[in-house]
Amino acid sequence: MVQEQEALIERIVHDLGPDGTHVMDVARAVSKRFGYIPNSAIPTIARHLQLSPVEVRDMITFYGHLSTDPLGTTVVRLCNAVVENMMGAGEVAAAFERETGIRFGETTSDGEISLRYTACMGLSDQAPSALINDVPFTGIHPELVQEIVRGIRAGLNLTTLPGSGVRHNLKKPGEIIFRRSMEHGAAIDKLLGVSREEALEEIKRSGMRGAGGAGFPAGKKWELCKNASGDKHYVICNADEGEPGTFKDRVLLAYNAHQVFEGMTIAAYVVGATEGIVYLRDEYDYLRGHLERVLEERREKGVLGDTIRSYQKFSFDIRIEVGAGSYVVGEESALIESLEGKRAAPRERPPFPVQRGYLSQPTIVSNVETFTSAAAVIERGAEWFRSFGTDKSPGTKLLSVSGDVQQPGVYEIEYGTTIRTVLHLVGARNAQAVQIGGASGRCLSSGGFERRIAFEDVPTGGSFIVFGPGRDVLEYMRQFIEFFAEESCGWCTPCRVGTTLLSRFMDRLVAGEATRGDLDRAIEMCDTIRNASRCGLGITAPNPLLTSLESMPELYERRLSAESYAPQFDLGAELRAGAAAANRPAPQGM
Amino acid sequence: MSDRNERITLTIDGVEISGESGMTLIEAADAAGIYIPRLCHHPDLPPTGHCRVCTVTVNGGNGAACTRPVADGMVVENDTERLNTLRRNLIEMTFVEGNHYCPECEVSGDCELQAVAYRLGMTAPHYPALNPEREIDGSHPDVFIDRNRCILCGRCVRASALIDGKSIFGYKYRGIHKAVAVVVTDRLGETEIEATDKAVSVCPTQCLRVKRRGFRTPLGSRRFDREPIGIPERE
């Protein structure tokens, strides 16, 4: 195997070049071929890419989908995100354990099947879902599991098994993002005779803001990047939507990739970039072939590549890089670190990526949706764009709607739409609460349903999870915080330790063991985590607790222990363990 | 990097100090004799902002002083009750994350974690202890690691790569499982580390430490036994 490893690594490095930024490609290739990355391959990879072995190991051990331990030939990654759990992922997990005879986290003794949990993979509208090797499975129910496991054992092509495949699920196209009529190059053609400055002005006039949720004005970002000095400028499309409950980019890339690439090309024209990168999350690897074909088609039509249309001096090409399982990589500077072949630890800011980004050069990192809107702005004009949405939030927004609704899927709505209107549109009756913007967003109860989806009111990256009546909302808040603890990169203490401690508090809260004093201390800890963390993950990690406490304090009132002070540990369990160790009966009633 | 010639002025807790552009806030404060508590920062190494103990409020927002470049007219809050509470909480998190048993520890009195905790008036960590299982690696003849005390400050990682030129240390895993990696096998004995390496001398809790040195200085007469920790000297 060692020789085969060596040969494989040598071949990939030969194709890509001996450059440390390619360590992800090499690691993914080794992982695909051998099912894991043996420690013995690490020094080889390092030598070929001129890195130190400890750097390669750092990168590999960071990502959830790379492993230095052997995995089964088939790896079932069952999603255990909140919506999946609402829709029965627990029963599906039990069925997989029953059928395979192993627990999640284990591999069958014959090395055939490994069971792993994974975070939200952009299929909440078709939950429960799983990735089995690279193949997505959706709408899995326990009865299907037996057939799936039999198929795996029989060595059948995974795509032929029941449950495999993804529905695109676009429920409501709007005027800007899912307007299907856009011709290839329709926006690029508008650039003819238009200077970079004029194009930038148009974007600025449109008032368009980043669709990732933070809402930074797109024109301002482009301008900062354009004016920053560097040897090269880069345009990066962030297709790593990892926020629990979001899947709009999956649909956008599947239906309207042309417009995404068109927007990237316009951005490149404005900032003076020749190279663009789409960072595609590993969970969307199945879209890669389609995207490559769209890129090829664009090159053939002369809207991508060496000479774009008749602009002799404008060349721009796009390549696709695929991740390996991480939430925090969606943070723009973490994404850049990942593209450079490192662990996805967000960078200290300033400097911002527009000043020093990919390979220390000025870089735009924007959401898939933002590029799509940018193409529409250039094609139809800023005035037209501003006729949608609100004054401060012009345009439309894609919502990924899931949870207790009749029609889960993607909806393009105008900014300014009330939450109640969205609930009506998607068929959500008697909603108890809505989680807007995913785990890092906010939990609103019916008192907040008149609020509007807009940067000036309720901003969102697009995740819209509905909790129907009877749902235990605090349990889902607990799961969100557990998710943050699992996805923390570990760089800084408040996030690394704070999210773990907060997660333990939520366990006790949901179990009815936390007192009011415990809650007060947890809130103080939230303050430390928010104010001291290095990046957005830590800053937003307390949101599930804080926003649900604000909107539904009565849930906490009911859940808090009546005791004035409760043990900070499970006294009964500890005494049982002690009694068992001494082979004595456990004491009662302590 | 921007050049260091331009003089600028800023205020820390209302005191006006001067600095040079290109400096970090912690460098400017150190030069002015104003102590900003810190753990992961070391004056001989580039800053990385792991521990966040040097969190200050700059023009109303929070940030780590070790990585924040100074700018003319900056208004910085440092020694405030709010920030010191936040720092104490961070120190308490650091304590419960590892296994820090000061009463039995051979470096008690000579430990920067303990010293910053003293200076911030921590009586004890108030979060539940995580009690992780951590390894002790004594495989090298002259140097050992007691990972129970590792606080993930990354000083050894930086010093080994940038000063010793050996890149022996890095990280592995993420979140609460993140740990310092020793090349590929996690055995110091298989590395080229030497007792004289910078990486060995910069560890704030001395979890990476030269063997056969314990108790040369008796308890009670160590660095921080009588004097609080302050601004470190550059070597």
Place this chain on the structure above:
Amino acid sequence: MAKSIVATGHFTGCFGCHMSLLDIDERILELVELVEFDKSPINDKKEFDRPVDIGIIEGGVSNEENVEVLRAFRANCRILVAIGACALTGGVPAMRNTVPLRECLEEAFVTGPTVVDGMIPNDPELPILLERVHPCRDLVKIDYEIPGCPPSADALWEALSALLEGREPVLSYEQLKYD
């Protein structure tokens, strides 16, 4: 002025904090003018039989007896002061927390190199151990904490005199130590 009632107790630890309390030397004469001891190993009084003003406890919580006695202290004392590393963090006994309890017991009583014909003690008279050693605050509310292993006599004197005077204890740099 009526004397304050003081109780002292110890859980899992070495008794060093009580020894340090005795190290206040001649100040003990001052102390007996101000306080009367209720339940305490100093006077060997085993049970509480009146409300106590100040309870002083050392040691971590490692077994069912510790749990019971600590709860009794909380129930009977208006102010509860935890002193020393063990009461505040579990201290040296808590070093067993990273090893599973059964493994600890087996090493100590069965497989250890000096053990002959060993067995894990299971006499019903012995309190059952907790899986981990805990600081007192993990179980009951603690009003004041005086760290140290042990806290110096000066630190304890400061704590006591402050509480008897009705003010917050203030420990100097030399008095606030973990070792």
